[in-house]
Every structure is written in C-alpha cells, then in structure tokens.
Amino acid sequence: MNSNYELPLEDAGYSFGFLDEYAKKEVRRCILKAIAIPGYQTPYASREMPMGRGFGTGGLQITLSLIGVQDTLKVIDQGSDDSVNAVNLRQFVQLTCPGVDVTEKTEEASLLQSRHRIPEKPLTEAQILILQVPYPDALVVVEASEARRKIMHAEADYSRLLVKLYEDIVHFDEITISHRYPTRINGHYVIDPSPIPRWDVPKLHQSKALVLLGAGREKKIYAVPPYTLAEPLVFDDIAFRVEDFRDATGVRHACRCCGSTVSFLDEFSNDQGMVAYQCSDSAYCEEQQQTGSAA
Amino acid sequence: MLNEMINCSPAIWQPMLQQQVFRGLLDGFSYPGRIVACADSETTACLAILIALIDGETTLADPQQCLNSALWAKLETRPCISEKAAFILLDGTQLADLNPCIGTLETPETGATILLRVGALHPDSSGNLRLQLSGPGIETTTSISVDGLHPAWITARQEWVSVFPLGVDLLLCDEHHFVAIPRTTQIKMGDAA
Numbered sequence: 503m504n505s506n507y508e509l510p511l512e513d514a515g516y517s518f519g520f521l522d523e524y525a526k527k528e529v530r531r532c533i534l535k536a537i538a539i540p541g542y543q544t545p546y547a548s549r550e551m552p553m554g555r556g557f558g559t560g561g562l563q564i565t566l567s568l569i570g571v572q573d574t575l576k577v578i579d580q581g582s583d584d585s586v587n588a589v590n591l592r593q594f595v596q597l598t599c600p601g602v603d604v605t606e607k608t609e610e611a612s613l614l615q616s617r618h619r620i621p622e623k624p625l626t627e628a629q630i631l632i633l634q635v636p637y638p639d640a641l642v643v644v645e646a647s648e649a650r651r652k653i654m655h656a657e658a659d660y661s662r663l664l665v666k667l668y669e670d671i672v673h674f675d676e677i678t679i680s681h682r683y684p685t686r687i688n689g690h691y692v693i694d695p696s697p698i699p700r701w702d703v704p705k706l707h708q709s710k711a712l713v714l715l716g717a718g719r720e721k722k723i724y725a726v727p728p729y730t731l732a733e734p735l736v737f738d739d740i741a742f743r744v745e746d747f748r749d750a751t752g753v754r755h756a757c758r759c760c761g762s763t764v765s766f767l768d769e770f771s772n773d774q775g776m777v778a779y780q781c782s783d784s785a786y787c788e789e790q791q792q793t794g795s796a797a
Numbered sequence: 798m799l800n801e802m803i804n805c806s807p808a809i810w811q812p813m814l815q816q817q818v819f820r821g822l823l824d825g826f827s828y829p830g831r832i833v834a835c836a837d838s839e840t841t842a843c844l845a846i847l848i849a850l851i852d853g854e855t856t857l858a859d860p861q862q863c864l865n866s867a868l869w870a871k872l873e874t875r876p877c878i879s880e881k882a883a884f885i886l887l888d889g890t891q892l893a894d895l896n897p898c899i900g901t902l903e904t905p906e907t908g909a910t911i912l913l914r915v916g917a918l919h920p921d922s923s924g925n926l927r928l929q930l931s932g933p934g935i936e937t938t939t940s941i942s943v944d945g946l947h948p949a950w951i952t953a954r955q956e957w958v959s960v961f962p963l964g965v966d967l968l969l970c971d972e973h974h975f976v977a978i979p980r981t982t983q984i985k986m987g988d989a990a
Binding site: 523524530531533534536537538540544569572627649690 | 812813815816817819820822823826827828849850851852854855883902903904905906908910933934935936961962966979980981
C-alpha cells in the first residue's frame with residue numbers, strides 16, 4: 503500500500519473496520535453457521551474491498567468482522583510478516599481500526615490472518631486463525647457444476663476425488679498434491695484447506711484454536727472448529743505424509759539462519775546460485791535465532 | 798413461563814458492544830458447553846444476541862411475544878412464522894409445539910438458530926437438568942446443568958439434528974449468560990446429581 507494513501511473522507515466517514523455494520527452482521531451470522539456445520543462452505547455476500555479479489559479479501563472481511571479494540575492482530579503471507587500481501591493487509595487494518603494492536607509474535611496475537619501457512623508455534627484456545635482462500639471447493643477438479651458439487655458435498659460423496667488421488671498413485675506412485683490437500687472435517691465435508699503445504703494439514707486436526715477460512719472471490723466462508731477431526735484424504739494402504747526436507751543422503755536440511763531442523767523450509771537459490779533453505783515462518787526463525795535454542 | 802422482563806440498555810445499540818457480544822458467541826459456538834458471560838451485563842442475554850446478529854436481511858420468530866413493539870422496530874427485521882424463521886426466540890421452561898426449519902441437504906445453513914430462555918446455567922451439576930456434551934469443539938466431554946429447561950426440548954432437538962448436516966443450533970440463555978449447542982454436539986441427559 504502507498505504509505506501516503508488516505509481513505510477518501512466523506513461526510514459520513516467510515517465505520518470501525520471499514521465494513522458497514524450490516525455487512526459485518528451478515529459475515530458474523532455466516533461464521534456462526536460455518537462453525538455449526540464444520541467444513542460446509544457457507545455462502546455470503548462478499549463485499550467490494552479497496553483491493554483486488556485474490557489479495558485476501560475473504561480473510562480480510564472475516565478479520566474486520568471479528569476485530570475489536572481489545573484485539574492484537576498478526577498478519578502473515580507464506581509465513582512472513584514482511585511480504586507485500588501481509589504488510590498491505592496489516593496497514594489497512596491499522597488504518598481502519600484505530601486502537602487495534604498489531605504484532606509479529608505468534609503468541610501475542612489474538613487474531614492471526616494468514617495466507618498459505620499456519621505458524622510453527624502451536625496456537626491456543628485464546629487465538630483464532632483466519633486463512634485466505636483462493637479456491638474453496640476441493641471438488642472443483644472433478645466436477646465443474648457448483649449445483650452438482652453441492653449435492654456431492656451434502657451426500658459426502660467423494661468417490662471421484664478418491665479416483666483422482668488413485669490416478670496419481672498409478673501415474674507417479676504417490677499422491678502428488680503439494681498444497682491444498684483435500685481434508686475431511688468431522689467425518690463429513692471435505693474441504694480445500696487453502697494453499698497451506700501438507701506440513702500444516704495435521705495442525706488442523708484437533709486444533710486448540712478456531713480456524714476460519716474465507717474466500718472473497720468465491721463468496722464462501724467455512725470453518726474447522728477446535729477439537730475437531732481433520733483427516734487428509736488417503737487410502738488405507740497409502741499413508742499421508744508431509745514434506746521431509748531430506749537430501750539424497752537422508753540428512754535433513756537445516757534453516758540457514760537459525761539452524762532449525764524441525765520447521766517448514768522454503769527452498770531458494772542464494773547469490774552464488776546454490777540451493778539454500780530457510781524457515782518459512784519468519785517470526786519462528788527470529789525467535790530461534792535470538793534464543794539460540796534451535797533443535 | 799418466564800415472566801421476567803427483558804432488559805435493554807442503550808449501550809447495546811453501539812457497534813463496539815455488539816462486536817464484543819459476537820466474540821462471546823464465537824467463543825460459545827467454538828467451544829459448545831462453555832458458559833459465556835454476555836458482554837453487556839445490563840441487557841438480557843437473548844436480546845443482546847439478537848441485536849448483535851439481526852437486521853432486515855434475516856428473519857425472527859417470537860411466537861410467545863417476548864419482545865415489545867419498540868424493540869421490534871429497532872431490530873429492523875420483520876416478524877416471521879417459526880416454521881420459516883432463521884432465528885426463533887422461545888421460553889425454555891415449557892415445550893412449544895415447534896416445527897423449525899432444519900435446512901436442506903444443499904443449504905444446511907438455513908437451519909434455524911433457536912434461542913431458549915432458561916432460568917439459570919451452571920458449570921457444575923447444581924441445576925435441575927444435567928447435560929453431558931461431546932462433539933466438535935469439546936476435547937473429551939463437558940457437563941453443564943440448567944434450571945428452567947424442559948427436557949422435552951432436548952428430545953425434540955435430537956430429532957431435528959438426527960441427519961447431519963440438517964439441524965438446528967441452540968442457544969440456551971439465562972439473564973446474563975449463554976451456552977451454544979450447535980447441531981454437531983451430542984447430548985446425554987441426566988437428572989440432577
């Protein structure tokens with residue numbers, strides 16, 4: 503966001519949290535139904551936000567409907583507090599919600615809005631995680647019609663999705679989905695858990711914190727309530743596995759900054775063209791560096 | 798029949814307070830069985846919840862006329878028969894002959910939210926009707942007890958929620974507290990210990 507940007511001032515001004523109270527009430531009603539029906543994509547009237555659809559407007563509308571002056575907000579994008587999407591959204595909330603504190607420390611936040619990662623540090627009952635979702639429906643890869651997808655979801659009919667996974671095993675000896683891994687919530691609805699890596703999927707299972715997922719463009723809100731079953735879709739004889747970050751010799755890569763061998767790593771090339779690994783969760787990495795207690 | 802007046806403080810019409818009432822609701826629905834103190838201690842809990850959630854886009858049924866016409870005007874919503882309403886406000890001490898909307902398979906979110914006014918909610922077993930709850934949002938099981946809730950409500954509710962995802966979501970409200978019981982919660986009923 504342009505640091506000189508100001509909200510256009512009209513006579514009426516803007517309410518706390520940018521959204522008008524009617525919009526917030528509608529989002530709030532949808533959130534409660536989404537929690538009551540775990541994994542069900544509750545439709546809502548996604549509002550125009552002063553940023554493009556696809557920049558986290560779904561997550562932002564949830565955050566703005568939840569937030570109050572007693573809250574402390576953390577916004578992350580791919581694990582980082584400092585990337586463009588996170589900085590933009592955080593600045594927007596600061597601009598429109600006077601009195602709200604922001605933080606980069608996971609444990610200090612009461613609300614966490616995230617794009618594509620769940621923090622390394624386990625969340626607590628006092629926290630709520632809000633995930634930005636580009637594609638809410640796990641069935642979209644096997645069925646183009648939303649009307650038919652809704653019936654399939656209602657009947658918990660995921661046979662075609664399982665066939666898709668089976669085809670992967672036939673072709674590649676492995677299910678090749680790296681992120682957005684279809685996950686069954688409370689034994690019924692299968693959700694697209696947003697583009698979190700496989701690494702983060704087990705964190706949804708029996709999570710202490712409420713997880714809310716918002717898709718602004720697709721106009722859907724869904725939830726994984728605390729202490730709820732969240733099972734990645736697998737076969738009895740092929741277990742679900744997460745990224746293991748081992749090299750050809752079986753040694754696990756360590757973060758080049760903090761040395762951690764237990765976190766989710768980003769892979770990139772350094773200045774010398776060598777492959778380097780670094781914690782994706784920047785707040786976790788910094789804390790490890792400061793305490794020097796990296797495992 | 799609960800004869801107590803429904804109280805309403807002017808402050809509850811402020812968005813900031815409604816936000817806090819909603820956060821209490823979010824807490825309650827996330828952790829069913831948790832007795833949540835309503836953020837506004839001067840407004841009857843069931844009314845504070847309605848004010849925080851209702852506008853002209855949704856419907857409310859009040860078959861026992863708990864709300865006066867001045868409140869109806871401020872809620873900005875239209876009265877609706879209880880078979881079709883999104884929100885239903887009722888007295889929990891007596892069983893009403895109710896046939897609420899439980900949604901359809903494709904649109905289960907249209908199942909009603911039923912607010913039952915009860916005498917008192919207890920986190921222990923000191924109330925008349927003991928409820929043991931389990932399901933999403935509850936780590937193992939949790940128990941509450943309630944004064945002034947007709948057991949037939951729980952029996953009727955079991956019927957309404959028997960085919961997931963169809964069902965109704967309950968809010969038990971005493972004067973200043975509420976407990977959410979979404980359709981996924983399993984209830985075992987027991988008498989007072």
